[in-house]
Amino acid sequence: LGIQRVTSPAQYYRVFQLAVDLYVGDLFDYEDTFDGTTHQIRVKSCFAFTGVSKAGVAQVYHCGPFERVVGWFQALRLPVKISPEVGLCQMAHCGECRYTLSVEFPEDIEAAGRAA
Numbered sequence: 180l181g182i183q184r185v186t187s188p189a190q191y192y193r194v195f196q197l198a199v200d201l202y203v204g205d206l207f208d209y210e211d212t213f214d215g216t217t218h219q220i221r222v223k224s225c226f227a228f229t230g231v232s233k234a235g236v237a238q239v240y241h242c243g244p245f246e247r248v249v250g251w252f253q254a255l256r257l258p259v260k261i262s263p264e265v266g267l268c269q270m271a272h273c274g275e276c277r278y279t280l281s282v283e284f285p286e287d288i289e290a291a292g293r294a295a
Contacts, residue, residue, distance in 0.1 A: 185255050186285050188215040198251050207244060216283075222276035228268055237271035245278060258283040 185191050192213050199207065206226035212219045222244075231240040245265045252259040260281040263269075269276040 184285065185257050188213070188282070188284065191257070191282055191284070192218075194255070195251075202247060203244065216281065218280040218282060220278045220280065222270070225270060225276060228270040228276075231268065232271070237268055240268045240271065241266065242268050242276075248280075
């Protein structure tokens with residue numbers, strides 16, 4: 180990729196798509212929108228939910244796929260707020276899975292620091 184650090188919305192979205200393709204592939208089906216700072220994700224089917232449902236433990240399962248996403252952002256040193264916080268499986272508890280990711284890029288953080 181040639182990216183040392185994610186510094187723009189275009190880089191973020193490209194890295195996100197590549198990470199999903201590489202680490203999840205077709206085991207995870209989702210729809211998303213990204214406006215440059217807010218990334219809305221709606222999971223249509225999830226391999227983890229399917230597996231834990233078959234095992235009978237969906238109600239106590241802690242969402243693994245989005246823990247991976249949190250790890251990706253930590254590795255990228257990219258501040259991202261995820262709402263709701265990653266916790267118990269949303270599909271098991273709410274009947275659907277949706278996350279909103281609010282992304283802050285380095286230049287936004289630096290500008291906020293100068294304004295303060």
